[in-house]
Amino acid sequence: MSIAFLLTTLAVVVIPGSGVLYTLAAGLSHGRRAGVLAALACTLGVVPHLVATITGLAALLRTSPVAYEAVKYLGVGYLLYLAWATLRGEDALTVPGEAAPRPASRVITSAVLVNLLNPKLTVFFVAFLPQFVPAGDGGSPGALLRLGAVFMAVTFVVFAAYGIGAAAVRDRVRARPGTMTGIRRVCAACFVALGARLAVA
Template sequence: MISIEFLITSLVVVLIPGTGVLYTVASGLFIGKRASLYAAIGCTFGIVPPLLASVFGLAAIFHTSALAFQFVKYLGAAYLLYLAWSMWRSSSPLAIESDQTELSARSIMLKGFLINILNPKLSIFFLAFLPQFVSPNVAQPLVSMFALGLVFMLMTFLVFVLYGFMAGSFSAFIVRSQKASMAIQKVFAGSFAALGLKLAFTER
C-alpha cells in the first residue's frame, strides 16, 4: 500500500527545481506548451533506467565503484555544459521549424531523457529512497518498489507538465520580444552551466 508519507515526500522532491524542471520550463518558454509536454515525457522516461538499476541493485555499483560513478557523473556534466553552450550561442536555442515538428519532438524528448539517465545521483537517490517506504512484511518487495517508482514517475510527469504549461503561457511574449528572449536564454544557459559544474565538482 502506498503511504501518505511517500506521496508527500515524493511531491516535495519533484517540486524542487532541477535540471528536468529547468529543461521543461525552457521548452515551454521558447517553443510552447506542446514542446514542454514532449520535454516532460522525455524527462519522465529518463527516470526508468535509474529506477530499474535501483530496484535490481545495480545502483550499488555507483556507490562502491568510484570509477564508474565518476565516469557517468562527468558524462552528465559534459552534456549539461553542452546544452548550456548550445543555448548561449544561438539566438533561438529551442526554436522548432514548422515542417520539422515530428523530428523536433523526438529531439526534445531525447534531450530530456538524456538529462536524467546521465545523472548517477538519481540511481543512488532511488536506491536510498524507495526501500524506506517498502514494508518489511510485504510478500513481494520488488513489486512494491516498482509500484512506488511508477507513482513517482506519474507525479513527476504531472508536475513537469504543470511547470511547462505555466511557462508556455508566456511563450508568445518571449517569442515576440527579442530582448526578453535573449535575456531569458542567457539565464537558462547560465543555469545549465551552473548545474553541470555543480555535478562535476561535488562529491557523492
C-alpha cells in the same frame, strides 16, 4: 502508499533541477506540445534509474568510484553542452517565428539524456525508495516498482505543469526579443551551475 512518501516525492520533484529547467525551456521555446513531450521524456529518463535500483546496479554504481565518476562526468559534459547550445540558440531556448516545430524525436532524446546522465538520481533512488517499502514486502521488486511508478506519475504531472505554464507566456516572450536573450543567458548559467554542482558531488 503513505502520505509521507507522496509529500516527499512532491517536494523532490517540484524543486527545480536540470529536468525542470529543460522542460521550461522546451515549453517556452516551442509551445505546449514540446513542453509536455519534454515532461514525458524526463519522466522516461527515470526508468533506467528505477531498473538499476531493482536489479542492484545502483549499489554497484554507488560503490564503484570509477563507474560513478564516468557517469557523473558524462552528465556534467551534457549539461555544459546544453549551456553552450542554449547560448548559441541551437537547442531548447530558441523561439522561432514561423519556423517548423522542433522535431519530437529531438525533444525526447535531449530530455531523456538530461535525467539519464545523472548518477545522483540513481543514488537517490537507492536511499529514498527503500525507506517507504512496507515492512512486510522487504525489498521486493513489486513494491519498488509501485513506488517508482508513483514517483514517475508525480514527475510527469509536475513537469507537464511547468512546460504548459511556460508555453502560456511564450507569445509575450516572443514579442520581446531582449527578454528572450536574457532568459537564454540565465538558463545557460543555470545549466553550468547544475553541472558544477554535479562535478563536485
